[in-house]
Amino acid sequence: MRGELCIGSATFLSLVALILLIFMHVGQISTSNVPRNIAMMKVNMTGFGTGLAAATAPDPVTGLYTDNASTPLAQHLGLRNFYDFGLYKYCAYVNSTHGTCSHHVTANKLQPYDAVTNDMPDQYTIITDALVASFPPTAFSDSQYLGQFSRAAYYLLLLGSIATGLALLVGLLRHALGFLASTVFAILGSLFLLIGSVIWTVIVKKAQGINTVIVPTSPPTPLGITVETGNGLWLAWSAFACLIVSVLPYMISCCTYRG
Numbered sequence: 188m189r190g191e192l193c194i195g196s197a198t199f200l201s202l203v204a205l206i207l208l209i210f211m212h213v214g215q216i217s218t219s220n221v222p223r224n225i226a227m228m229k230v231n232m233t234g235f236g237t238g239l240a241a242a243t244a245p246d247p248v249t250g251l252y253t254d255n256a257s258t259p260l261a262q263h264l265g266l267r268n269f270y271d272f273g274l275y276k277y278c279a280y281v282n283s284t285h286g287t288c289s290h291h292v293t294a295n296k297l298q299p300y301d302a303v304t305n306d307m308p309d310q311y312t313i314i315t316d317a318l319v320a321s322f323p324p325t326a327f328s329d330s331q332y333l334g335q336f337s338r339a340a341y342y343l344l345l346l347g348s349i350a351t352g353l354a355l356l357v358g359l360l361r362h363a364l365g366f367l368a369s370t371v372f373a374i375l376g377s378l379f380l381l382i383g384s385v386i387w388t389v390i391v392k393k394a395q396g397i398n399t400v401i402v403p404t405s406p407p408t409p410l411g412i413t414v415e416t417g418n419g420l421w422l423a424w425s426a427f428a429c430l431i432v433s434v435l436p437y438m439i440s441c442c443t444y445r446g
């Protein structure tokens with residue numbers, strides 16, 4: 188009876204971890220509403236028009252944003268208010284509901300600065316580059332740093348997801364050796380998910396350095412770019428928690444199961 192309880196809870200935990208990871212992966216790939224709102228990092232550009240206008244005063248800032256939700260991305264046709272970055276693509280929204288998504292994120296790299304400056308009309312791209320370069324550097328505009336680390340983290344999360352799936356599948360065979368293999372997959376998967384989630388957490392934290400940048404006008408004006416952690420990252424952390432908790436029951440199952 189205790190054996191069945193262990194097998195059941197290990198299976199349940201790894202199944203929950205797998206479901207959470209699937210949501211993390213399909214976020215934004217699917218066009219239906221719930222997964223579409225899953226992102227690893229969110230950027231709010233709403234205040235940037237004000238920040239840029241303060242920096243370029245007395246010249247006014249006009250035509251920086253587009254309010255047409257279907258305008259193509261990355262063609263300097265207008266900035267959007269909100270940018271959501273997922274593992275495979277990013278979406279840009281003119282308001283809380285309407286937006287358009289990129290075909291894919293280049294080689295799974297997170298490059299938010301490129302995404303936003305490639306939407307600005309050309310003259311504002313040049314001004315923004317000069318303005319951002321005049322502040323102490325932040326990771327937000329360091330596309331090389333964010334790109335490399337997000338890519339490494341992506342592969343770790345992918346390996347962690349595959350290991351989670353294998354732990355679940357092999358465990359369903361209900362064989363002592365199978366539970367041993369599930370234990371190993373759950374341990375490896377937890378490790379990959381942990382490192383991947385830590386890297387994502389660190390790069391989002393570093394990118395948030397942009398949140399407190401102030402344009403030194405009088406009175407001082409915030410630059411108006413706000414970076415937030417996306418719910419996809421919480422899914423990754425939750426999957427890690429479920430999977431690591433499943434290690435113990437898998438281990439007990441492998442030691443006690445007489446099939």
Ligand SMILES: *[C@@H]1O[C@H](CO)[C@@H](O)[C@H](O)[C@H]1NC(C)=O
Pocket residue numbers: 231232233234235411413
């Ligand atoms: C975006 O930022 C602006 C200020 O810059 C703030 O007023 C607004 O509430 C933010 N919106 C969201 C959805 O976070």
Ligand SMILES: *[C@@H]1O[C@H](CO)[C@@H](O)[C@H](O)[C@H]1NC(C)=O
Pocket residue numbers: 255256257258259
């Ligand atoms: C919005 O942009 C799309 C794609 O560029 C274009 O086909 C459409 O006519 C635009 N709509 C408006 C109202 O400007």
Ligand SMILES: *[C@@H]1O[C@H](CO)[C@@H](O)[C@H](O)[C@H]1NC(C)=O
Pocket residue numbers: 254255256281282283284285
């Ligand atoms: C968002 O923008 C779209 C297209 O510009 C518009 O049709 C829609 O009513 C807007 N929704 C809200 C909540 O403002």
